[in-house]
Amino acid sequence: MRALSPMLQKILDAAEQEFGDKGLHGAKILSIAQSAGTSKQLIYHYFESKERLYEIVVSKRVRDCFEQLIAVEMERDEPVAAIGRFLGAFIDYLEQHSENIVLSIDQVLHNGAQMRADRELAATREVMLQRLAVPLAAGQALGLFKPGIDANMVFFLMTAFIVGALSLRPVFAMHDGRISETSPEGLRGLMRQFLLDALRA
Amino acid sequence: MRALSPMLQKILDAAEQEFGDKGLHGAKILSIAQSAGTSKQLIYHYFESKERLYEIVVSKRVRDCFEQLIAVEMERDEPVAAIGRFLGAFIDYLEQHSENIVLSIDQVLHNGAQMRADRELAATREVMLQRLAVPLAAGQALGLFKPGIDANMVFFLMTAFIVGALSLRPVFAMHDGRISETSPEGLRGLMRQFLLDALRA
Amino acid sequence: MRALSPMLQKILDAAEQEFGDKGLHGAKILSIAQSAGTSKQLIYHYFESKERLYEIVVSKRVRDCFEQLIAVEMERDEPVAAIGRFLGAFIDYLEQHSENIVLSIDQVLHNGAQMRADRELAATREVMLQRLAVPLAAGQALGLFKPGIDANMVFFLMTAFIVGALSLRPVFAMHDGRISETSPEGLRGLMRQFLLDALRA
Amino acid sequence: MRALSPMLQKILDAAEQEFGDKGLHGAKILSIAQSAGTSKQLIYHYFESKERLYEIVVSKRVRDCFEQLIAVEMERDEPVAAIGRFLGAFIDYLEQHSENIVLSIDQVLHNGAQMRADRELAATREVMLQRLAVPLAAGQALGLFKPGIDANMVFFLMTAFIVGALSLRPVFAMHDGRISETSPEGLRGLMRQFLLDALRA
DNA sequence: GATGAATGAGCTTTCATTCAT
């Protein structure tokens, strides 16, 4: 991974911000250019189209997330604690990177088309899943977790729930103060417990 | 609730479709007009702006969802079965009304601004929550459900998970066939079980 | 001149207001209808088009102005005082009826097309001019006024100056406080003196 | 003042024409684009809005007028002739640039908002007024002109009268042939004399 | 790499006007 030209880096950062704030449709190439301190034309010099830039940003963000999850230490803990640690890291990551939420969500509106053919991303993902599989299998062997679900499924359940909760929280908050009164700490614990209970045998 | 003029009804239906497919930004007034078999100007005759039409569609969809949930019979079952029935109805509704998914999701990109001041909607919501509270409280009294969570929180958890799962399913399917191989039946059962397990004491 | 149906009268009043505020282009039929408490369709029931309604309003306003001027008592004064009285009445009228100013001005943008064939208006105008001619001729005979100008020309000069001054006053006021500091009283006197001096032999 | 891109120049010329013919509301961006031989989008590339383009055109026209008046030689003449020369130049300019008339007039409908914050224009105006002040003061010292009026007021009176007369001439011509029969020469002389007489002590 | 000029396609919105009842 060699260093990118500094302007290219700025463009990518600005695009991450803009797409993460407004989604594919809401983002404007001109805004990205201005945030990056350059012109639209330079963006077109580097990227063939807005869609392509978006794809690249999405892949980059998703890969970054996978890499953070790969870095979670799970070897020393017993299975439930290990999965709990993974979960905590996942929740923290998504809470701190709201762009990923919007980007994930935005995929829904665009059929996930942005992730189609990224081999490297698929590989990273596989590594992450294999690491998650270790404590899961160990826990299942000990009768701590439900049988019949694999790492892929567990990761899907986690993602669905965390992304759903974090993105709908503000919407629910409008209706009803109670959710938003729940401190971030509280919601974090709630999500973690909820998911662990759901996995338990 | 008197009958709407037939063209107005067609416009609302077409708007529901279009917004449900593409979200606020992606939807085009011209498309809605063409689907409804009329002109964009007539839409502006009835609705003051695109945003306002969107708000109305969102409110309508959400209210419809709440009403379906209010109609779920829960009186005859014991608590776990009652909540399970509610859950099943909720999942079915959202699976059959994918517009609601997109609409919910799209709120995230627009700060949920579309639901702010709909008193009637808030009232319907409250009725629904009160019905859900009955078996929940009964179950808690019997030690079947976790203590310390109320109907509002349960509804939030359900929505977050179901919306998250249904919307991310196609995205995950791109990476990995296994989720999509899971038959709709299978996913339905999985979600239901997952949520019930999470609520259990 | 029989009484008009009350709604017709309200429409004309509202049109006067709206055209007088915004000019032909700036005025909206819908606004007029709403101000009059009726619907656009009724306006089209009475008037064949926006342009035609405008013409009628303009004629009405101009006739009203002429009639006010006809009513000015000039018989008892000596010539200079008589013309001064006429002038004062004209200035007062235009100051109190800013619609007339805007309407006159707006004619410029539309080639005065709105006044083409109104016989009755032309007749009223002639009466007014003949009354003005009396003290003018008397003054000229006494060597008080310039020779070689007739009532028509005098009326043109008066109108040009008063309309010009009243309409440009706010524009000049932006550049320079001094004009606007001149009290309405002051401007009134200034205009009157200015015109009388210009007519003097 | 570097040369403008040729297309920009064409756009400005076309805008001057169009706004000068139809005023702010009546002018259409598409017309301007077509007259300039380009597309409306290019106009928006250069100017942020129709209003802004209008402001620029108005400022440009008004500054041009002031500059012409600054260029009038008044040093060699005695006061009355000097003011007469200024007046003649002013009348000629406005007769030859009917756009300025319409533009001035149109200000009335838009509250003169277009001239608010143009420092440079205000400065040019001040220079022009100072030049006009010289023969005025000299004439007042000799008892030739009324005391108690300054250059600003004189300029206001001149503008009001000339703009009023030139713009209302066609309107009056409809009613009455006599004004329009007055040759442009004749009207020019009449206005000049009329204004000089009004200034005289 | 960088920049100014230019364009095509399309969008939301407005408004005078008409028709049927």
Next chain:
DNA sequence: TATGAATGAAAGCTCATTCAT
């Protein structure tokens, strides 16, 4: 008189994208 429905035409403006330098 009065009203709801509908339409044609166009307006102002936005944005992704390209080209030439």
